[in-house]
Amino acid sequence: MKKNIQSVSETYICPKKAGYKFRSARKFHTPLYLYGVTGIGKTALILNNVNMKKCSYYSATTILADEINIEKKTTEHTVVIDDLQSLADSSQKEAYFEKIKELLGREDIWLILISRCPFPRWLLPLRAKYIFVEIEEEDFLFSLDEQIAYIEQFGFELPHEQHQAAWSIGGGNPLSLFFYVMENCNLERTIKRQWDYLEVHVYDQWDLQLQEFFMDVSVVEEFTVQLATMLTGRRDVEKLISQAEETGNFFEICGTNGIWRCRWPMRKSMQQRLRRRKTAEQIERLYYSAGLYYEINDQIPEALDMYEKYNDMDSISRLLTANARKNPSSGHYFELRRYYLELPDNIVENSPVLMAGLSLLQSMLMNIEESNRWYRALEKYAEEHTGSEKREARNRLLYLKIALPHTGSAGLIDIFKNADLLLRDRKAVLSEFSVTSNLPSLMNGGKDFCEWSKHDQELARGIGIPVAFVLGKYGKGLVPMALAESYLEKGQDIFEIFSLAEKGKMETDSGGKLEMFFVGVGLLAWLSVLNRDAEGAEKTLLSFRERAKKDAPNLLPNIDAFLCRVHLYMGKDVADWMSQAPDESREFCTMDRFRYLTKVRIYIQRGQYQAAYCLIQQILYYAKLMKRTYIYMEATLLLAIVQYRMNQPAWKETLQGCISRAEEYHFVRVLTREGLVLMQMLEKDKFIWQDAEYKNQVLTECRQMAEAYPFYLSEEGEEQIALSTNAVKILKLQAEGMASAAIAQSMKLSEATVKYHCRETYRKLGVKNKTAAIAEARRRKLI
Template sequence: MRTTGDIYLWPAAAERKLRMAYQAGLPAYLYGVTGVGKTSLIRHFLEKKEYFYVSALNTKPDDLESEKITAPVIVLDDLYAISDIRLKDAYYQKIQEWMERNDLWVVLISRAPFPAWLLSLRMKYSFVMIGEEDFCLTREQQDEYLERYGLQVSEEQLEKAWAVGRGNPMSLRIFVMENGNLEATMRTVWTYLESHVYDQWDTELQEFFMDISIVKDFTVSLAAMITGNKHVEHMLAQGMETGNFFAKMGEKDGVWRCKDAMRWSMEQRLHKKRSPEQISRLYYNAGLYYEMEGEIAKALEMYKVYDDTDSIFRLLVANARENAAIGNYYELRNYYLELPEDLIRENPVLMMGMSLLQSILMNVDESERWYHELEEYQKRAERSDAREARGRLITLDISLPHRGISGMTELLRAAGVLITDRKVHIPELSVTSNLPSMMNGGKDFCEWSRRDRELAVSLGKIIEFVLGKYGKGLVPLALAESYLEKGQDDYEVMALIQKGRMQAESGGKIEQVFVANGLLCWMYLIRQDLEEALHVMQTFRERCKKEAPKLIANIDTFLCRLHLYRGDTAEILAWLESAPDENREFYILERFRYVTKVRVYLQQGKYEAAYNLLQQLLYYAKEMERTYIRIESTLLLAVTCYKMDRKEWKNLLQEAVSEAESYHFVRILTKEAGLWLPLLKKNREEIHWTDPHFHRQVLEEGKRMAQMYPGYLRTKAEGEVTLSDTARKILRMQAEGDSMNKIAGQLGLAEVTVKYHCRETYRKLGVNGKAAAVNEARKRKLI
């Protein structure tokens, strides 16, 4: 890639592969979108060598007689232009002739990946493939390129330039030409593609990609639905030969993705060539496809673009009929909150949905307001409408998160009678909220654990009847969890788990199977068989990829909990990448992931982050009457405060222990014993216990757990990074947007020394560029 004068900035990966091919005498195949620098690289590489260059755009195979090619290198460019079958055959013969010559190095250039009509040659000869990504510059090269052109842009502009172009040479050249104006750069790129690429395509191919540009990713069936084209696979094959403008994201999934530059330019073209009505129809078709596939959020996104209010309303009502674990209440909250209240008051399903949503958002007053609106509707409604409203009220009585379980036994008995007498119909209700727990699932049932055997006998059948398929396996699993928490007989616990799992597998719900597997894993962990626990959950994860993708996030979280006991840093950090950001929003259905994130913060030594998240969890526990989370969070807060040298740690630990003791919850303490037992020993502190048996049980098992898993939540010293004063100064100046040359001048260093410090800083921080280094250093409070 050229900069000023005769200076050439090499795309490192492409140059390395090309040089290797030349030295080994292997044929090279270069491909990438127009303007990526394929031909420029070859011309620069062969600048002082003799070579024969031809373009398929203006050369016929008959003109390429082998004996006339006397140069040691032949370059055939614009291979994508060969579309006629007879020309393909003729070029195939010519290329094969060249490949058989020992005195000739062959270089082929195209916009698209290796074409199918040359595949037999690729199998026979070892081509060195140099793809589009090899031509892109690194973030450092991008900044160096712009610096050499004297372009003064802010760090934010550099970030945006990188986000848009990802080091694409053509985008960078235009960015310089437009003097750092990003919007002008994008317009120019679109114009270039319009005039130099798309106009060379067949009209049908242009229209296909123009219509499909309304989505970023698509399958063959989605593309057919949007465009109405029956020959999608042919269009894709033709498009692949024409240019490298889209890619298949995975062989199994069959998902295709348009590259950003192409999609943006095609969107512009779409709005020029199509009427608003035609465009609206494309979005409607896409929305209908997503709706049929159960991807409600994507469907609503399509309908909203062209304000299809009827489809939006219909979808929101259908979603509100689902229980909170299945419905996308939170994800769709903005759509619900934008609905006119008069419209909501006419529909009992929507009123129930709004009450449930507001409770999920912890807006208790608003939730109760909509509950009372539904009550008023039920009073004035008649027959089927009244029956519908009554069923929705019972659903809310059972499932509203903020109401706890007060009066639940009487409510379930009454609901059972009403359902038996066919006076009401309620949808199936999940009590797990997609979590691996009955006791700490949709609601907190710690109080019921005090009378677990009694309630299992008196309420078991009623619960199974009222909850439908979600009730299968519930009673034995709830008993198993209660017994497990209280440290009762392991063999009885295991027997109940297996009984509950078999019932859930036989006509029940996979969410209950998740609970069974979760309890089984805790048992394996306690019995010092962590490997088996990991195996059970990993095997279940594979099953859920197809059967229950909504469970995957919490399954991964459970796996992270297990990895924490073994100190598997790589797996823990990988999970953290996908963990919800509590600083952006606190979503109560993510509570299992939040309490796991607290543990990861403790393992990483991020005590302030752990402290702040625990405060949110404790507020939630108080507002929503969540006993188990309150005990768990208080225990973790005690450890966090100790790490932060806060004196209240002992009182918090006493509070957690006392409440756990009141329920005889042994395992909530022993699973974390490796955290809190050493604090007592180190500080010679005592905790007050009222039950000697409980005290002895916790200490005996707690010591055993601490010995079994000595690496649990231990802070990793190797994660610490130390930077010299000079390195810090350089990084601060980079954060302010100073160039390498300016930094060298102000610090009295050679520019090569500054670059060395930068490379070392990037290596220590585990990043690849300036912006990432600045962000990481700020996170670590190094600058």
């Protein structure tokens, strides 16, 4: 039997957080500020917790400030001023400011202010002078248990799943629950009633300009001032946003990084209102304006989403064609794959640019047959057409011969020589290439050039100039950096590598591409790591990151992955990076390969061997299909490590295969970067080496890396180590670069005492030097 809802007090349940703050404010006679959307329970909290015989209640919507006159009381008297958000006129605000200031200064009055918005700007001077307890909108929301208690007092006994569904939609909002009970726990009718309530009792009370503003911006999930200006055609957007902030708590994000986002229920209400009050043509115009804004700002996926909303196929086709003219590093092929794959064949077959784009995209998606189908269609188009259309098709074919990911590097020397002649004779024009795919590598960038490394000096002399010419801006600094990377992988003279890398960076800085500069930065970072200076590598990458953030944000994901690799050597926590790493279980994006290889290493360190194994299998499939020799070697080595950790006998055979393949190219660093874990495996069994010098080079450098980074990829979860307060402080100062003498002076200890603490710390951590101690302490989160 359901109880009749007669009054608030009979059914009122005080939200735990709001009640706690209220009691705390009352106990210490602290001014109270409550805010939240309509129906959240602000006024109900006061009515059910304040002795109304000793309380004066005023609403700013009906009472002027000078009408509030409270006589001197001998006992504490509560004064409540509600609806502060309704004060729009500056003179009204000034009057209320003075009245509130007066009331705050009286010891016989406990002041409570209520509004729909967070603490307003015009009251901030008082907030700076007086301490307020603030009960925020979130504090009024019911927990799931509180919601169940509220509903059950009306005689409804619902299954837990239904309670959970109601809580997921309403989020514990009391008004939503009130309507839910009124509608006999029908969720669909509850949502409609809530929207109708907001429509009549909230939105209709707003200024018309504010109503129009929120309807217009509801077509986008979030907006900037510039986007809102373009949507509304108004120049006073910032003023309207400020007015909205003082009218209610409507924003989920309030200007963070220049971005605003409306709360989901409000946005949905505004979209409903928009559809009822504006014509289809007016709404289409809003979506077009939003799409145009995104297009101008190179936010292509967002622009396409807007154009798709009203089926603007002309704009969609135009955008996809423009994107197909870009290389995979600067374009949005993977993000836009749905739009490309939904294009009718008859539209694609009439555009050489779209045919080339589909061939490239299908190759990136590892659909080799489909990629070849569109390549053949483009060849046919070139045969059947003349003039500019034929030239466009032939230019695209030449581009694909070089750029298609699945074709590898075989035959590229002749293709580059031919392209060089065609370009110099002005018989061809090539679009910009993606040489690195935004990776810090040329040998393992857009394509795999391991085979070229076998003849690096000869090729640099023979075709270095033609290749650099064909690649245009990407050719700046290419030859010295390609040689530097080849030498780095082979473990050759470190000073020559430094020299070539710096030369390549200088050439790139003279009219080249920042993607190529990243290669030089990456080479120097790896040299620092190999030279036991992971901190130096981190500084190099962080410095470059600041530049890339401004000039080449497309590089940031791989810069962050590189930093994560360095942090693994340093023993730093990589949980933040892992939280935003690509999810291979949802989709495998070939452009994220460097990030996937980083993620595998974290899986290994965390002991998540099954996850590591599954991701490695995806990487191996990709590497084999797309002729990625280096990645195949690297993934095979990581597979051997996983098998070794899982006590699978196959690890020996897997590792032997990796060693033999790496030795074929004399690649040292693909092995030695794994340091201690590889050293342990090599010491467990005998392996076949063809070249004794190569074997010694690998073993020597593995030992050096093991000593420098003794806990790289080591399993987590070992015994906890307790260090004294002084020992931890000394370690922190060492990590900042301070010497023992300076630390002793800073801590007012003798240098001998500092050194004693250091020796004890090294012993407890199981390390032999300061660098290793700092890395291990960071890994264990001791500093």
